[in-house]
Amino acid sequence: MSLRFAYNTNGTAHHRIEDAIRLIKDAGYDGVALTLDIHHLDPFAENWVIEADRIASILARLELGSVIETGARFLLDPTAKHEPTLVTADAAGRARRVGFLKRAIEIGKILDSEAVSFWAGVPKPGVNRDEARGWLVEGLREVAEFAAEKGVVAALEPEPGMLIETLDDFAALDLPGLSLALDTGHCLVTQERDPADAVREFAPRIGTVAIEDMKRGEHIHLPFGEGDMDVPAVLDALDAIDFRKLACVELSRDSHRADVMVAQALEYLRTCRRPGPGLPRPETTPREAAVPGLLNP
Numbered sequence: 332m333s334l335r336f337a338y339n340t341n342g343t344a345h346h347r348i349e350d351a352i353r354l355i356k357d358a359g360y361d362g363v364a365l366t367l368d369i370h371h372l373d374p375f376a377e378n379w380v381i382e383a384d385r386i387a388s389i390l391a392r393l394e395l396g397s398v399i400e401t402g403a404r405f406l407l408d409p410t411a412k413h414e415p416t417l418v419t420a421d422a423a424g425r426a427r428r429v430g431f432l433k434r435a436i437e438i439g440k441i442l443d444s445e446a447v448s449f450w451a452g453v454p455k456p457g458v459n460r461d462e463a464r465g466w467l468v469e470g471l472r473e474v475a476e477f478a479a480e481k482g483v484v485a486a487l488e489p490e491p492g493m494l495i496e497t498l499d500d501f502a503a504l505d506l507p508g509l510s511l512a513l514d515t516g517h518c519l520v521t522q523e524r525d526p527a528d529a530v531r532e533f534a535p536r537i538g539t540v541a542i543e544d545m546k547r548g549e550h551i552h553l554p555f556g557e558g559d560m561d562v563p564a565v566l567d568a569l570d571a572i573d574f575r576k577l578a579c580v581e582l583s584r585d586s587h588r589a590d591v592m593v594a595q596a597l598e599y600l601r602t603c604r605r606p607g608p609g610l611p612r613p614e615t616t617p618r619e620a621a622v623p624g625l626l627n628p
Contacts, residue, residue, distance in 0.1 A: 334566060334569055334570065334574065334578055334600075334604070335361035335362065335396070335575070335576070335577050335578065336360050336361055336362070336577065336578050336579075336580060336597060336600055337355075337360055337361060337362035337363055337364045337396065337397070337398060337577040337578070337579040337580065338355045338358070338360050338363065338364065338579070338580050338593050338596065338597075339364035339366060339400060339541070339579055339580060339581040339582070339583065340352075340355075340363060340364065340365050340366050340368075340371050340400075341366040341368070341400065341402065341403070341581065341583040341586075342580075342581065342582040342583050342584075342585050342586055342589055342592065342593070343355075343586055343589045343593070344368075344370075344371075344583075344586035345586050345587065345589065346586075346589060347370075348365075348370070348371045348372060348386065349386075349389060351363075351371070351589070352386075352389055352390070352393065352395065353393075354589065354590070354593050355395070355593055356393045356395060358593045358594040358597050359594075359597055360395070360593075360597060361395065361396060361577060362395050362396035362397055362398065362445075362577040362579075363390065363395055363396075363397050363398075364397070364398045364399075364400050364448075364541070364577070364579035364580075364581065365386070365397055365398070365399055365400060365442070365444075366400040366401070366402060366403055367399065367400070367401060367403060367406065367435055367438065368403040368406055369403070369405075369406060372386055372438065373406075374406075374431065374434045374435060374438060375406075375431075375434075379434070379438070380441070383437075383438045383441040383442065384441060386442060387441050387442045387443070390442060396444075396445060396577055397439075397442050397443070397444040397445065397577075398444055398445050398446050398447075398448060398539050398576075398577055398579055399435050399436075399438060399439040399442070399444045399446070399447040399448065400448050400579075401431065401432060401435050401447065401448065401449040401450075402448075402449075402450065406431070407427060407428065407431060413452065413453075414452075415427055415428050415452075416428055416450075416451065416452020416453065417429070417451055417452050417466060417467045417470040417471065418451060418452040418453070418454045418458070418463040418464075418466055418467050418494050419452065419455070419466075420455065420458050425466055425470055428452075428470070429470050429473055429474060432447070432449055432474045432485075433474065433477050435447050435449070436474070436477055436478050436481050436483045436485065437481065439481075439483045440481045440482065440483050444483070445484065445538075445539060445576050445577060446483075446484040446485075446486045446510065446512065446538040446539040446576070447478065447483055447484065447485055447486065448486045448487075448488050448512035448538075448539050448541075449474075449485075449486075449487060449488065449512075450487065450488045450489075450490040450493055450495070450512075451467050451487070451490070451493045451494040451495040452467075452493055452494060453492055453493050453494070454494055460494070463494055464494065467494060467495070468504065468506070471487065471504065471506055471509060472506060475506060475507070475508040475509045476508065478508065479508045484510050484538045484539075485508065485509055485510065485538070486509075486510040486511060486512035486537075486538030486539050487501060487504070487509055487510070487511065487512060488511075488512035488513075488514055488517075488541075489501050489511075489514075489517060489521075490514075490517065491517055491520045491521055491550045492550070496521060497521050497523045498511075498513075498518075498523060498524060498529055498532075498533060499523065502533075510536055510537065510538030510539075511533055511536045511537050511538060512538060512539050512540075512541070513529060513530065513533060513537050513539070513540050513541070514540075514541040514542075514543075514581070515527075515529065515530065515540065515541065515542050515543075515560070515565050516541070516542070516543050516544065516545035516552065516558075516560060516581075517545075517550070519545045519546065519547050519548075519558070519559055519560060520545060520547075520548060520549065520550045522547055522548060525564075526560065526561070526564070526565050526568075527561065527564040527565050527567065527568040528568075530565060530568035530569055530571075530572060530574075531568050531571065531572060534572040534574075537572075537574070537576075538576075539576060539577065539579065540569065540574065540576070540577075540578045540579065541578075541579045541580075541581045542560075542562070542565060542578050542579070542580060542581075542600075543555070543560070543580060543581050543582055544556065544557050544558035544559075544560045544562070545558045545559065545560060546558045546559050547559050551584070552581055552582055552583055552584055553582075554582060554585065554592060554595070554596065554599075555596060555599040555600070556599065562599070562600070562603050563603045563604075566578075566600070566603055566604060580596045580597070580600070582596065
């Protein structure tokens, strides 16, 4: 089969949303992983339904699929990155996160997205982890039930450093209606499993997949060829489980050169699928070759 790829708009932060979608389409992707943000379909804008309808029309016209991502840094609180979360001590804050995730599901319904991806959050110092786990399960149940009512796949992403950090943490939840958002790079960070093995082991529960390069033990999203990821092995594993959804490239640190990286990432993935020996490696470091003299922010 032929795998389908998407590019995450958190890697096109300096583009208007319609320009980002066109850039992704022109590069040859099959879909868009849309990170809802203040400038990319703001879910709290008064006209969010109109904007969602507009983006849905663009995607349909360009024959692109979509996944909704919810990891925007300062969307809910401009003073605290990623806060509030499902494990925030303040009940009103947790409710705001749940409300946001429900809005994301509503947008996913309008866009006919394959899944809505989200994570647990990091308990602040002094928060009892057992109590935080109770808050988390309560929030996850509410979100999963709402997603089921809307006919949308709700997918939880284990994230390094968060309360749900590993695939074993996810499996231990055992919540009906909750799928897995598998970021294969995170397996290298936590070093809990080989990424390709994780694909095969959790195949029945995968709602969406993210792929990028990473180094073992370092949670930094890297362009392909700069880390330790065996990309061909992951793609082979996705083929082996007959994965038909979008595999989403997430390069959130490379928005400053999205004009280069969007196309370069897909070419790398396509090269990995061609018969031939060895793992493709760029002859020069992409960060230096693509934008001479420009430091990554």
